[in-house]
Amino acid sequence: MADELQSFLGTGWGFPPTFTKSTDKVQMVSNVQDIEQSLLLILSTIPGERIMRPEFGCDLKRLVFEINDSTLIANFNHIIYHALLNFEPRVNFIEAVIINRDELDGVLQVQVNFEIITTNTRHNIVFPFYLQGEGTNVSI
Numbered sequence: 001m002a003d004e005l006q007s008f009l010g011t012g013w014g015f016p017p018t019f020t021k022s023t024d025k026v027q028m029v030s031n032v033q034d035i036e037q038s039l040l041l042i043l044s045t046i047p048g049e050r051i052m053r054p055e056f057g058c059d060l061k062r063l064v065f066e067i068n069d070s071t072l073i074a075n076f077n078h079i080i081y082h083a084l085l086n087f088e089p090r091v092n093f094i095e096a097v098i099i100n101r102d103e104l105d106g107v108l109q110v111q112v113n114f115e116i117i118t119t120n121t122r123h124n125i126v127f128p129f130y131l132q133g134e135g136t137n138v139s140i
Contacts, residue, residue, distance in 0.1 A: 008033050009090060009116065015041055034089055035116065036125050039119040042079065042087050043112070043127050058083035059128060068108070073098060080112060092118055099126065 011030040015037045028050045029037055045057035059079055066072045076096045091114040100109035108129040111132045115122050 002045060002062060012038070032116070032123060035088070036123070038088055039084070039091070039112065039114070039125055040127065042083050046117070060140070064130075064131060068098065076110060084114070094122065 009031045012034050014027045014029045019025065020027060042056075043058045043060065046061050047057040047059050048054050050056050060076070063072060063075055063079070066075070073096070076098070080096050081093045084091060094113040094115060097111045097113070098108050099111045101107075102109075108131060110127045110129050111120065111124050112127055112131050113124045
């Protein structure tokens with residue numbers, strides 16, 4: 001029974017894609033690791049970045065210069081909720097929490113809590129969100 005539930009979680013290419021030298025095959029990931037890599041891929045992709053799927057991704061980039069307050073946390077939760085609802089059917093989004101702010105490097109560590117639907121197990125990933133816009137040294 002446990003193997004049947006685990007097989008539902010899937011197997012896919014590891015990210016970033018890597019190949020084994022001996023067999024020239026793509027290294028694969030399975031189960032929770034596959035879901036975690038899928039979530040990181042969704043969170044780090046800006047909508048419009050993929051030509052064939054322009055709606056794919058999570059529009060966190062618009063929060064780059066926002067002030068770190070309760071509105072920012074609410075916006076994180078709203079944006080991530082909708083991205084996971086649309087692009088990762090294997091999970092239920094629980095919440096996003098800012099767990100660390102590194103002002104010197106301009107990085108927020110955002111913990112994304114989620115539940116795997118078929119197993120009802122709770123997990124989380126930590127996503128680094130860069131507060132500095134690309135091409136600028138201005139930080140918030």
